[in-house]
Amino acid sequence: MRNDRLPVLVGVGEVRANRKRMVAEAREPLALILEALDLAGSPQLVAAADAIYTVRTASWAYDELSVDVAVAVGATPSHRDDSPIGGQWPIRLLDRAATRIASGESSAALIVGGEATASATALLKAGVDPVADLGWSTRPGGPTPIDGTDLGSRAMQTAGLLLPTRVYPLYENRLQADLGLTPAENADWSARLYADLSAVAATNPVAWNTSALSAEQVGTVTPKNRLVCEPYPLSMNALPFVDQAAAVIVTSLAAAEAAGVPADRIVHLHAAAGADDLPDVLARPKLGRSTPLADALTGAIDRAAVPTADLDFVDVYSCFPVVPKLAGLALGLPRETVLSITGGHSSFGGPLNSYSLHSLARAYARLRGTDKKGLVHANGGFLSYQHAVVLGGRPSGSEYGTGEVTTRADGLEVADARDLGGTDVVVETATVEYDRDGAPRQAFVVVRTEDGVRAAVATPRGDATAAAEWSLTARPTHVGQQALLTVNGGVPRLEVRDWASRT
Template identity: 35%
Template sequence: MVDPRTPVLVGVGQVSERLDSPGYQARSPVDLAADAARAALADAGVDASAVDTVAGVPQFEISLPWAVPPLGCSDNFPRSVAGRLGATPRRAVLEVGGGQAPQHLVNEFAAAIAAGRADVVLLFGSEAISTITALATTDSPPDFTERPGGSLEARGHGLDGIVSMHHVAHGLSDTPSQYALIENARRARLKVSRDDYAMAIGELFSPFTAVAAANPHAAAPVFRDAVSLVTPTAANRPIADPYTRYVVAREKVNQGAAVLLMSAGKARQLGVPESSWVFLAGHADLRERNLLERADYGTSPAAARAAQHALEIAEISSSDLTAIDLYSCYAAPVFIVAEALGIATNDARGLTVTGGLPFFGGPGNNYSMHAIASVVGRVRSAPGSYGFVGANGGIMSKHSTGVYTTIPYAFRPSRSEQIQAELDAVPAPAEALSADGPAVIETYTVKHLRDGRREGIVLGRLEDDGRRFVARADAVLDLLTAGEPIGERVTARSTTDGNVVVPR
């Protein structure tokens, strides 16, 4: 017998549309999320009137305090979606931004259900970036503004430790350049050449394209081999070394996904068949140090422990998993988490169930809601199997993980707070906001702008006191584009426009 307070996932839904697809409707983010939520309710055979809590994942355009939605937006996204469904939940939540959000919401509300603080929880998110980009400059763009009224628990933007104006001033204004710093540090630690590492990225992601090619919701359902993924062309331009356009998250998508959770007792009351029940067997939520506080840029102790701890709670090993989805905004998160789980990057089980963010699409903060929906489908179709979802937000900053199965599991609290305290207790190097003197390059990237210009960025350490710093590195571009720059000695100089590095 399953305890009536045990949380179960009973419904999932996904929707999508491409600009060139038959029947394209130019749906707003609210419309896409509502369609996905309807699908999740229909999957469970449950009426929207049963929902007592709704929680939405914010779109990119409302995730930043300075962003202005080009076509307007709802000022209460969760209530707008609930209104479309005819639901009148007592609680509406707008989650903090970040790719960890969908899995974190599952973890949080599974605990709330187990504790009796909720009975039926509907989670959803969406992006319509492709539609918004295409229609914003037309003569008669649609207006997606909504003001549904009602209460809202808005949790803020969650940018502390992720966005720094000091770092932005030195060129770290985009995610590709920051992940490229992680990627190059990892490459140097492994003592792999630039060409070999680029090919490793291609070999990692080529199987992802095969999954995307078979997924009706994928934004780019095209198979590509490893060479074509990493060879620069007019269509596959360099973004930030070592990335080309094909191997970074694709944000221009129109996609929505939703998950319905409830207590086992409520599921029985509402007549949800037990064959539809999926249990959260393990879970974890951890945060990585801020970028310049990390002991090794090429690893992520928080990501590794979040993945491992979810399996520990479920009392299984990675060899027990049959469906795996590792967050793939860039290659580094996949490499790092796969290594932590002891899974080869060419494992026959595959490392994505959707096709991954560069190929399935990266619907803002909501990608992992699609991963969860897909994993739920996989474990339902193979009763007794286990699925794993690893979600990542920020610059490998926030990590949420989940293990899913049809095998009944009582909800088990995680030790995330204790593990987090252990991670935070590790000493971190200090940062020099103004850097002067002899220095060593710890990692780097070269950004490739659309107009053909290049910008070098370096993270280094001052030799005198070991403090970390970020600097523009246009004066050493030749050093950064050949051989192995990491470990090379340079000179740091502070200027009125920030730090720069020049040849020693």
């Protein structure tokens, strides 16, 4: 017996705007989102949507973006969901929408998101007021404020680990050591991986950067491709200064057919899974792996009952190289596997929380009218929140598979380094941040005591000599290095024992 409640995608729309960052072409995110909805087609289903889900916009603030969208498209949804900050939300919201459709609570839903960071930045530089001069929304308007909890735990913030650009390299450098790779071997892997992503982006009509780069171009440090935090040059960091928006229409199979959607415009949602790590990076047992990432990927695949080898594509969130690396390792895929059909955050563009909506749009285009299947993954926070979905051009033959988001509960004790003066520690991972002139600015080091207590120490900001001691240009790894943690005048420092033995 056919299940009319099977959740399906019936339309997607994507927008890339104001790539030249012209003041005259600047539009707020809501305008871009509405254009994406127009491009998604099915105006009958858009107006009939009984649920609207929005991914948090960071470049411009809206009290309730779902209300603005509903009014603009003439919909009267009984259910609305405006997400907080986090890159996992496009897939997590899709899972929520699909679950409600499968249970009969909903029949048609819209999922939208977008950013106008390129335009907002251009207007600021030009001294143009988006509200007074261009009529942008004032509900409440202005950039979305960042909640302190989005910057990590108090221990992380105290040690300066409040930016993704500083945290993801810690995972990368620990992974390199765990795999027994030299810095050069690991850098080559990253460069080849991101060169492949740039080639994908070059074929994507809404990508921000449209040039396919060689591995040498990606991996070579130059004044234009400066080091940000070791081992990542600028080309391996997400690019948030874009104007991009996307919209997805998800309905029940019955609603799609009632609206006259042709069979070759329907993509079926098979299963999804989510998993969250401890919010405090310093409390996580391992800093070279992500158990929640592996759980989300394998959970979606297991619930869909689709072997990894049968997937036509795997599209992985790629804000930094360590994320697709960890995903490939979790799935047992060869290192040369291209883990994106979108193009990655540094080439396609990184519209902050809504990147994976674009991945869903690419998946829809790849799967509709075929017998193929694929997986789309989304990541949020500091490798903190994971969600994945398996989709196919045909029904799975079973009900939509989802479940509760699993949450890690076991963690290490974390201490303020200032409370550990005179303690012997072992280095677990480290990274060095560079200034725009290419000089070492500050090092960030994660250590553990003999009793298993974790702490983080930063060198004095601007002390190039102290930061350079932790550079991977001086030694292949810091992992396992023994040191004495001292505190002088309230400032924690690491006295490393015998650097020479590790060169």
